[in-house]
Amino acid sequence: MVNLLMDLLFPQRMCCICQQPGMYSTRQPWCPSCDDKLIELQHVHMICDRCGKYLAEDCGSSLCKDCKNRTPPFELSRAVGPYEEPYRIAIKVLKFMGRKHLAYRMGKMMAEVVKNEPRFWPIDMIIPVPSTRASIKQRGFNQTEVLGCQISKELKLKMYCNLLVRVKETPSQRECSREEREKNLLQAFAVKNADCIKGKNILLVDDVFTTGSTSRECARTLLDHGAGKVKVITWATGKGY
Secondary structure, three states: HHHHHHHHHEEEEEEOOOOEEEEEOOOOOOOOHHHHHHHHHHOOEEEOOOOOOOOOOOOOOOHHHHHHOOOOOOOEEEEEEEEOOOOHHHHHHHOOOOOOOOOHHHHHHHHHHHOHHHHOOOOOOOEEEOOOOOHHHHHHOHHHHHHHHHHHHHHHHOOOOEEEEEOOOOOOOOOOOOHHHHHOOOOOOEEEOHHHHHOOEEEHHHHHHHHOOHHHHHHHHHHHHHOOOEEEEEEEEOOOO
């Protein structure tokens, strides 16, 4: 209802991705051309059977190099599409331009991936990856929570925002190497009430899966505190040659 009211009061005049002029809304925030591109890119390459990263055509394996070298703690990770345009643009518009209304469509698409992958089920609860205090102060919100809120509505599952918490502030991970990311994130998360997650199958929500360091550390933390299984859904994922 709130989104509908906002669409009536403040209609969107440009595609949020390519800025094509037109009439857009919460339910359709980008143009048909961008929509076609988003769908087309979903099936361009094979994906890693475990973490969902996109594989090269001549990879010769069902697993990416990272998952072959080190089995991740989470059971499964999937994304809507690859971390390249227009997926990259959409998540940046959401995060850095504060266009929270994009989470309605993006969250629905993420929920569809979960609905259509039997290996995600059963799911007992949804937990978003907690953001740093600096990021929340800068943006005014945690993008994984707004995405998770829509996923929660679509899947009719409760989301818990305060069970997994960030106890160590970390610098921006965008320019860090894999080793630096893993070092920064070590012991960065904690569980507030372990009894609530004991034996539960958890759907962890993040925005982007690149090296997978954040998802790995969050999953490890949840499992160390008694969670049954952890599976991950993101908007976009990187390449895993």
